[in-house]
Amino acid sequence: MGPWLDSITGWLAANPQWLAAAVLIVAFVECLAIAGLIVPGTVLLFAVAVLAGSGALSLSETLLLGFLGGILGDVISYFLGRHFHQNIRRLPGLRHHPEWMAGAESYFQRYGIASLLVGRFIGPLRPMLPMVAGMCDMPFPRFAAVSLLAAAGWSIAYLLPGWATGAAIRLPLPEGFWLEAGIVAASIAVMVGLSVNSSLRRHRRATVWISSMSLAILIGLFIGYPYLTALDQGVMTLVQEHRQPVLDELAVAFTLIGEFRNMFMFSALLTGILLLCRQWRQAIFAGSTLLVTALANTGTKYFFARVRPEVLTEPLTSYSMPSGHASGSFALFLTLAVLAGRGQPPRMRLTWLLVGCIPALAIALSRVYLGAHWPTDILAGAMLAACVCAASLWLSQRREPLVAMPQKVWWLLLPALVALFGFFLLRYLPHVMTRYAY
Numbered sequence: 001m002g003p004w005l006d007s008i009t010g011w012l013a014a015n016p017q018w019l020a021a022a023v024l025i026v027a028f029v030e031c032l033a034i035a036g037l038i039v040p041g042t043v044l045l046f047a048v049a050v051l052a053g054s055g056a057l058s059l060s061e062t063l064l065l066g067f068l069g070g071i072l073g074d075v076i077s078y079f080l081g082r083h084f085h086q087n088i089r090r091l092p093g094l095r096h097h098p099e100w101m102a103g104a105e106s107y108f109q110r111y112g113i114a115s116l117l118v119g120r121f122i123g124p125l126r127p128m129l130p131m132v133a134g135m136c137d138m139p140f141p142r143f144a145a146v147s148l149l150a151a152a153g154w155s156i157a158y159l160l161p162g163w164a165t166g167a168a169i170r171l172p173l174p175e176g177f178w179l180e181a182g183i184v185a186a187s188i189a190v191m192v193g194l195s196v197n198s199s200l201r202r203h204r205r206a207t208v209w210i211s212s213m214s215l216a217i218l219i220g221l222f223i224g225y226p227y228l229t230a231l232d233q234g235v236m237t238l239v240q241e242h243r244q245p246v247l248d249e250l251a252v253a254f255t256l257i258g259e260f261r262n263m264f265m266f267s268a269l270l271t272g273i274l275l276l277c278r279q280w281r282q283a284i285f286a287g288s289t290l291l292v293t294a295l296a297n298t299g300t301k302y303f304f305a306r307v308r309p310e311v312l313t314e315p316l317t318s319y320s321m322p323s324g325h326a327s328g329s330f331a332l333f334l335t336l337a338v339l340a341g342r343g344q345p346p347r348m349r350l351t352w353l354l355v356g357c358i359p360a361l362a363i364a365l366s367r368v369y370l371g372a373h374w375p376t377d378i379l380a381g382a383m384l385a386a387c388v389c390a391a392s393l394w395l396s397q398r399r400e401p402l403v404a405m406p407q408k409v410w411w412l413l414l415p416a417l418v419a420l421f422g423f424f425l426l427r428y429l430p431h432v433m434t435r436y437a438y
Helices: 002-014 016-030 041-056 059-092 100-111 113-121 131-135 138-169 176-198 206-226 229-241 245-257 260-276 281-302 324-340 346-369 375-396 407-435
Strands: none
Touching: 016 041, 016 059, 016 131, 016 138, 016 260, 016 346, 041 059, 041 138, 059 100, 059 131, 059 138, 059 176, 059 245, 059 375, 100 113, 100 131, 100 176, 113 131, 113 324, 131 324, 138 346, 176 206, 176 229, 176 375, 206 229, 206 375, 229 260, 229 346, 245 260, 245 346, 245 407, 260 281, 260 324, 260 407, 281 407, 324 346, 324 375, 346 375
């Protein structure tokens, strides 16, 4: 694949006017039934995103093109299944590989709507599930709503890393940036790799390992952040170089979710509903995770007393490390992901954690984008939340595992959280937009 990939990227580098079309087409093919299993779309997406980040396309353009391409692939796949129904198995490719269809059917039948959201981030399932949804006559409005949400998270998760890499290569960054970025990225990659491996192998102390590794990285950040100035300043330069009015509004909306007052209300609502539904152990797990994370964040923030970046027109007077937005959002969404994954296979539980990390990461990154936190602040906040969440889960499961919650609890919990978020967004967004004006 190397020469073939080099020829494509070389041609696009020489003809950047075709890069927008390339992002759209590659995202489309990656999400198109059957084709997405054959073409190495993930590698191509990263490659074209790197070229886009080198100055050819803005971040908003790149994400929008990826989003539209993914939606187009989903819709065509859905209507293929809707048109052919069971005859879909006779299409070229599926006749010789019935396992492709069997795996997606089994996943869809078991998890329903959730399969479209979670399966978006599982390579072999991503292009097949929309076709199976059409084959099973899922109502199109329901399919479209879930597909829009899943495609938005997918475009960010799959295109943002490549675009940021291309932009970082183009800009003159501080000396030592790549070394420090490599050390931090490698540490997180090792933690994630070992965590995934221990979870898939069902190690009895997997949560203890995850908590310990998160704590080790957190301590490393607490000790080493004065020596990571090139990383902090380089990322901040990269981000501020590419600020746009549209992204400003999006970042403010995400940062609004992570405001302390709002996170407190989300946490209280989550714990209260679990108690109301008599989900006692789940309520203790959620409440302890959120409370301990908040207390630990406040204590360490005052202990280190780190000064914030001087980017905002009205600089915040509170201390910077670790980020309360990052720790609070990761604690909340990791807690929801853990509860959603109870009673499911390890791969499904890990996928729920991945899905939960996407909104949390968006909130955390909004703080760097708006200039309210250094990158190492949000890393420390994320590691703090991961450490507390894993430790709380281990303590909650010392005698017996947490069981899956009834669906009626989720039908009460999720609409309540979404309604509360909408209320905060409508009431406080204008004020927050003024505070974070650039």
